[in-house]
Amino acid sequence: AQSVTQLDSHVSVSEGTPVLLRCNYSSSYSPSLFWYVQHPNKGLQLLLKYTSAATLVKGINGFEAEFKKSETSFHLTKPSAHMSDAAEYFCVVSDQNQGGKLIFGQGTELSVKP
Amino acid sequence: GAGVSQTPSNKVTEKGKYVELRCDPISGHTALYWYRQSLGQGPEFLIYFQGTGAADDSGLPNDRFFAVRPEGSVSTLKIQRTERGDSAVYLCASGRGSSYNEQFFGPGTRLTVL
Numbered sequence: 001a002q003s004v005t006q007l008d009s010h011v012s013v014s015e016g017t018p019v020l021l022r023c024n025y026s027s028s029y030s031p032s033l034f035w036y037v038q039h040p041n042k043g044l045q046l047l048l049k050y051t052s053a054a055t056l057v058k059g060i061n062g063f064e065a066e067f068k069k070s071e072t073s074f075h076l077t078k079p080s081a082h083m084s085d086a087a088e089y090f091c092v093v094s095d096q097n098q099g100g101k102l103i104f105g106q107g108t109e110l111s112v113k114p
Numbered sequence: 115g116a117g118v119s120q121t122p123s124n125k126v127t128e129k130g131k132y133v134e135l136r137c138d139p140i141s142g143h144t145a146l147y148w149y150r151q152s153l154g155q156g157p158e159f160l161i162y163f164q165g166t167g168a169a170d171d172s173g174l175p176n177d178r179f180f181a182v183r184p185e186g187s188v189s190t191l192k193i194q195r196t197e198r199g200d201s202a203v204y205l206c207a208s209g210r211g212s213s214y215n216e217q218f219f220g221p222g223t224r225l226t227v228l
Contacts, residue, residue, distance in 0.1 A: 034216075036219075042221070043117075043118075043205075043219045043220060043221045043222065044157070044205070044207075044219040045219075046216050046217075049216065090156050090157075099145060099162050099164055099169050099170060099211050099212075100145070100209065100211060100212050100215065100217070101147060101159045101162050101170060101173075102147070102149070102157070102159065102207075102217060103159070104149075104156030104157050104158070105156055106155060106156050107154075107155070107156050
């Protein structure tokens with residue numbers, strides 16, 4: 001079975017400092033991995049996806065993630081946090097055998113202090 | 115173009131009542147997914163349609179939950195004899211039915227069972 005574990009339920013950073021949101025996955029075969037963001041009272045939005053091409057994936061709003069098979073990790077980073085980045089972030093794995101249904105992590109709430 | 119829409123945005127009902135939640139996917143998307151997001155949790159898969167048929171309903175919690183997609187476009191999630199534990203945000207997503215493709219999420223329906 002596939003799963004993802006987000007290692008931090010809450011991360012707090014100061015504006016202008018780097019962001020690191022950690023995610024480990026479990027999969028018996030090469031996974032498709034995603035990061036989604038959910039702003040308060042808004043729908044889920046795709047930040048970026050990994051689908052077995054380049055291991056360093058660039059997304060929207062300056063976010064990127066690196067797929068590391070040896071560590072089974074897919075951590076999300078951003079060099080400099082902005083106040084508008086405050087939101088809930090979900091690491092997600094797609095089930096390749098079931099039409100791509102998504103399996104979500106528990107989420108990491110990112111707070112950005114001025 | 116128009117995104118995924120869901121109606122109603124909020125639904126308050128009493129325990130034991132029947133409710134229907136509607137999802138309008140993006141035009142041309144053959145795959146449609148329902149997820150449920152409880153407070154403080156990541157979304158959990160309920161059911162997946164490819165065209166008109168339910169390709170995977172393994173996430174439906176019990177036989178009180180049922181979903182249809184009669185013409186391969188709009189879908190309705192139906193919940194009979196609602197219970198307080200059914201209170202959650204119900205999310206719909208559409209896509210092209212592959213693990214490599216992004217799923218586009220609607221804003222959700224917040225269901226409250228009193």
